[in-house]
Amino acid sequence: MINVGIAGFGQSHFQTTRTDVTFPELVKEGADLALADADISIGKVDAVVYPLAPDALIGVSNGERWVIDALGATGKPFMRVNNGGATGMSAVLTAWTHIASGLFDVVLVAGADRVSESGSAQSVLNKMWDVGYERTVPLNTITMLALSAQRYMHLYNSDETDMALVTVKNRKHASLNPYAHLRTLITVEEVLATRTLAWPIKLGDACPASTGAAGVVLVSEKYAKKNGLKPAWIRGIGQNTETFWMGNRVGEKALGDHADADALGYAFDIAYAQAGITDPVNQVHVAEVYAPFSSVELHVIEAARLAEKGRSPRDLRAGKFALGSEGPVVNPSGGTLCTNPIAVTGTIRVGEAANQVLGRAGAHQVPNARVAIASAIGGDHQFYSTMVLCSDLEEI
Amino acid sequence: MTTNEKTAAEVKNPSNRFFEQTWDLQYKHALGSTVSRFLDGLAEGKIWGRRTTDGRVLVPARSYDDITHEKTGEWVEVANTGTIEMFTIVYEAFKGLPTPPYALAYVMLEGADTALVGYVQGIDLHDRASAIAALQIGTRVDVRFAEKPAGTAADYWFELGATPKQ
DSSP: OOOEEEEEEEEOOOBSOOOSSOHHHHHHHHHHHHHHHHTOOGGGOOEEEEEOOOHHHHTSTTGGGTTHHHHTOTTSOEEEEOBTBTHHHHHHHHHHHHHHTTSOSEEEEEEEEEGGGOTTHHHHHHTTSOTTTTTTSOOOHHHHHHHHHHHHHHHHTOOHHHHHHHHHHHHHHHTTOTTOSOOSOOOHHHHHTSOEEEETEEGGGBOOOOEEEEEEEEEEHHHHHHTTOOOEEEEEEEEEEOOSOGGGGSSTTOSSOTTSOHHHHHHHHHHHHHHTOSOHHHHOOEEEEOOSBHHHHHHHHHHTTSSOTTOHHHHHHTTTBSTTSSSOEEOTTOHHHHOOOHHHHHHHHHHHHHHHHTTOOGGGOOTTOOEEEEEEEETTTTEEEEEEEESSSSOO | OOGGGOOHHHHTOTTOOOOOOOOOOOOOOOOHHHHHHHHHHHHTTOEEEEEOTTSOEESSOOSBOTTTOOBOOOEEEEOSEEEEEEEEEEOSOOTTSOOSOEEEEEEEETTOSSOEEEEEESSOTTSHHHHHHHTOTTOEEEEEEOSSOOSSGGGEEEEEOOSOOO
16 A cells, blocks of 8 residues: 655634635635645645535535635545544545555645534534434434433543543643634633533533634655655554444443444554554554543543543543653644534644644644554544554554 | 734724525425334334344334344334433523423333433423432433324433332
């Protein structure tokens, strides 16, 4: 298989609203920033992959039609990718496939979101559920993960303070990241005092609705060598999918438990095997994992094999996973919890991981990071993507 | 100047204009014979499941299985009692969704291998600590049925159980 690298990453300074640009203009911002960072002109791009989650969130049907010119995609092969919250990373995996197959040498992934333009986001997301059986109950992305968080707390004797510790850590990280949306420090007591959305999830456990753009440029090993580029190399990828029905994720005969992220764990195992990683705690230096609520980061850390099942709260209390601690640092950018422009959130995970292994992450750089992982989750905790990145192509 | 150097004033210039819209879309979804029979059962006070080729009972009834990918077969009536597998209590108002507070739970009914989602009624949710304690995983609940069924999944809900485990 052909080696593929991340040659450039660009992102906006994320905020709640932007009134200076239209949606396509915002998408162009992501494309321009990514191409500029890679120092590759649009003329060199062989194909474009565009991440966009549900159309109703941006208020335009088949929004990919609207942004073709913003992406510079006219005259080029083009695909839109939608895997819910995993969209931004699934798009990168699609681009990887484009290059690893030998078909293309340079692929642009860029997009944007402005979630706050619709005050009806949770009503849109409620419409993910089955019309016959589940739509009469007001499920949405917050309640679906509150159910998971409650079950995790029960199974592993964890509590709301464990969730708050995730927020405290990530806000501290985000305060060092000039692109992050929520950058103010917060204490455990302050998180616990925020209003309850769907117990046990409180406002302080939840991601913001972010506006901004992001993009990455992927290149083949051949193109990188010919042009003297030093990209972050993609050393392993994994994908997995879980049943639509949350009620099938409980009970003795379930394939995976809704408290955990077992299917994501399997996707990490696939990526680790490709990369030659056998001991993630000691071989992975940085993790940029998709967790839109504090509770999700707990079981994603475990799915990434960075802690045993049910033990990530204990490790967090011991100060692990934070910048400056021993062992893998989780979400040094502040993560999805501090910045969530849905369509490109997964793209940012890959871009941040790439910056880390190249030593380009700035104030939130993990010293001497060589190996990073990235992951994303979409649907009703249903679509999973994983990736291992490394600064070189030597044995990990 | 690149976009990232723009000042906050430019990004939020009050003279920038807006376009407002509302989507009002109508649908009438066919639910098929399997879902329809399940919903018919609610009017008779019955919860129906379907048996998979490897012997599990899927509740609510589905015509195919997520694990084997085979069609399901025999209809199986499960008990109207079960235990809570996971729950949440919503205190936040979301546009287009019901007025809070309300409690939701996935319940494993006796005889079923998958859990059924529904409202849990009859609990004072304003007393949050007591409500959380009352809904813990493993709590027994009964299925209750609407006296005047509407033919939708809203025709059933859960209440804290009076029936001991069989």
